Amino acid sequence: MSLPKSGHLFLVSKAIGSPLASRNSVQIHHRLRHFHSPARLQVVSPSPQATARNSQPRSPPIAPPTHISSAESISGKKAYWDGKALYAFRDRQFQPLPSLWLRDHCQCALCFHLETKQRLYNTFENTTPPEIKSCQEMNNGFQIVWHDGHESFYDHAWLREQDEERLTQIRQGRLPNVNLWGSNIQDSPPQVDYDEVMQTEEGVKKWCSEIRLHGFSFVDGCPPTPEATKALLERISFIRQTHYGGYWEVLSEMASIDTAYTNLALEAHTDTTYFSDPVGLQMFHLLSHEGGKGGESLLVDGAAAAAKLFQKDPEAYKLLSEIAVRHHASGDDGINFTSYRGFSVLEHDLEQGHLLRIRWNNADRASIECPMHMKSRWYEAARMFNQIISDERSQYWSKLLPGRPLIFDNWRVLHGRAAFTGRRRLGGGYINRDDFVSRLKMLEYGKDKVLAATVTG
Numbered sequence: 487m488s489l490p491k492s493g494h495l496f497l498v499s500k501a502i503g504s505p506l507a508s509r510n511s512v513q514i515h516h517r518l519r520h521f522h523s524p525a526r527l528q529v530v531s532p533s534p535q536a537t538a539r540n541s542q543p544r545s546p547p548i549a550p551p552t553h554i555s556s557a558e559s560i561s562g563k564k565a566y567w568d569g570k571a572l573y574a575f576r577d578r579q580f581q582p583l584p585s586l587w588l589r590d591h592c593q594c595a596l597c598f599h600l601e602t603k604q605r606l607y608n609t610f611e612n613t614t615p616p617e618i619k620s621c622q623e624m625n626n627g628f629q630i631v632w633h634d635g636h637e638s639f640y641d642h643a644w645l646r647e648q649d650e651e652r653l654t655q656i657r658q659g660r661l662p663n664v665n666l667w668g669s670n671i672q673d674s675p676p677q678v679d680y681d682e683v684m685q686t687e688e689g690v691k692k693w694c695s696e697i698r699l700h701g702f703s704f705v706d707g708c709p710p711t712p713e714a715t716k717a718l719l720e721r722i723s724f725i726r727q728t729h730y731g732g733y734w735e736v737l738s739e740m741a742s743i744d745t746a747y748t749n750l751a752l753e754a755h756t757d758t759t760y761f762s763d764p765v766g767l768q769m770f771h772l773l774s775h776e777g778g779k780g781g782e783s784l785l786v787d788g789a790a791a792a793a794k795l796f797q798k799d800p801e802a803y804k805l806l807s808e809i810a811v812r813h814h815a816s817g818d819d820g821i822n823f824t825s826y827r828g829f830s831v832l833e834h835d836l837e838q839g840h841l842l843r844i845r846w847n848n849a850d851r852a853s854i855e856c857p858m859h860m861k862s863r864w865y866e867a868a869r870m871f872n873q874i875i876s877d878e879r880s881q882y883w884s885k886l887l888p889g890r891p892l893i894f895d896n897w898r899v900l901h902g903r904a905a906f907t908g909r910r911r912l913g914g915g916y917i918n919r920d921d922f923v924s925r926l927k928m929l930e931y932g933k934d935k936v937l938a939a940t941v942t943g
């Protein structure tokens with residue numbers, strides 16, 4: 487049984503009869519444009535900080551982003567009025583802008599709350615589509631008078647073709663370059679200064695940028711206390727509350743019925759794969775480790791591992807991108823967490839094809855959501871991915887230290903732990919992904935650019 491060759495992602499649809507469709511599922515199918523190798527995460531030109539830091543020659547980018555809108559298509563082309571419709575350059579051609587779409591995007595103070603940035607216009611109140619009574623080009627845009635007398639202004643900057651790649655980059659808080667790494671990151675792991683983070687917005691920007699570029703960062707000089715750890719996390723955003731609590735401590739006593747609360751080794755994994763929305767950032771701060779040894783921490787760049795899998799076996803990559811898997815948390819009394827549906831190990835942006843999230847936890851995995859005859863194909867692909875993340879060239883082992891908390895992107899970076907003895911006290915907390923991305927993009931791009939990339943039509 488071959489998978490759809492077209493690169494389309496059919497989640498399930500009886501009508502389509504996708505080989506992945508399970509008998510009784512009735513979700514919609516998504517037509518996924520082409521998968522882009524995680525190379526789209528690739529660094530085209532590493533940031534100066536990354537270059538300085540990684541004195542070692544980094545593994546060359548697998549491939550630069552495949553399409554960057556040509557300058558002409560997003561710069562000079564202006565909209566025009568042909569007497570009947572307002573035309574703008576979209577999808578590499580001039581096309582008429584639908585009247586309802588234009589009216590819906592009026593940004594006057596009656597239609598758009600200038601402070602909350604919310605729509606006030608009741609888009610669906612009228613059944614008859616709005617008609618343009620007149621349209622006049624001004625020096626920086628078009629003034630439209632509607633049939634009901636309402637007036638709207640659309641400036642050239644807003645009408646100019648928006649580069650979807652650039653818009654998505656800003657919306658998702660993606661930086662133009664990320665540093666995919668392997669064991670070589672040990673030579674100069676990303677780190678920022680605690681005082682700078684605690685006292686300046688620039689320090690938080692630098693911290694968030696390091697996390698976005700490398701998937702993790704250490705913070706030097708943090709007092710080894712729960713209070714300082716919590717306050718540090720809150721410089722990014724409020725701490726995400728889960729059944730483990732808000733700020734939590736991991737001791738090798740079963741505070742929560744989970745192997746994390748033991749002294750066992752933990753293989754590389756991402757956390758909370760059983761939540762519909764896995765936690766975004768995770769912080770570990772080793773507060774103390776007495777009377778024992780071990781407990782070294784493992785990090786693996788999941789994006790780099792995915793890129794290697796894509797290079798090694800695109801079919802395996804596709805399987806891990808298309809077959810949904812469910813996870814669970816059932817240790818604590820009275821709970822059984824599992825997401826509202828299964829999710830694939832490798833999740834992509836359905837428009838741009840970017841790799842967005844890695845969900846990998848062999849201990850918490852509950853079900854592979856595909857017909858029985860497909861299961862072995864998933865295991866083959868998963869084994870390949872596991873080989874890559876288990877390869878020492880992919881692994882960065884370090885010994886956490888009191889005063890040097892680690893934070894990492896749980897949607898990209900896998901983490902693990904060596905077995906240990908003695909009494910080990912690890913503090914930490916989670917941050918929602920959306921809260922991190924909001925904080926990052928406001929710092930990185932600023933409010934105007936972010937808002938301009940938000941309500942864009």
Ligand SMILES: C[N+](C)(C)CCCC[C@H](N)C(=O)O
Pocket residue numbers: 730734736744745746747755756757758759847850
């Ligand atoms: C980090 N903290 C100890 C609070 C929770 C650990 C969660 C462990 C769980 N198996 C998972 O992977 O989500």
Ligand SMILES: O=C(O)CCC(=O)C(=O)O
Pocket residue numbers: 736746752757770781783901902903912
């Ligand atoms: O104890 C550690 O170092 C990490 C524990 C862990 O992997 C987790 O809590 O998910």
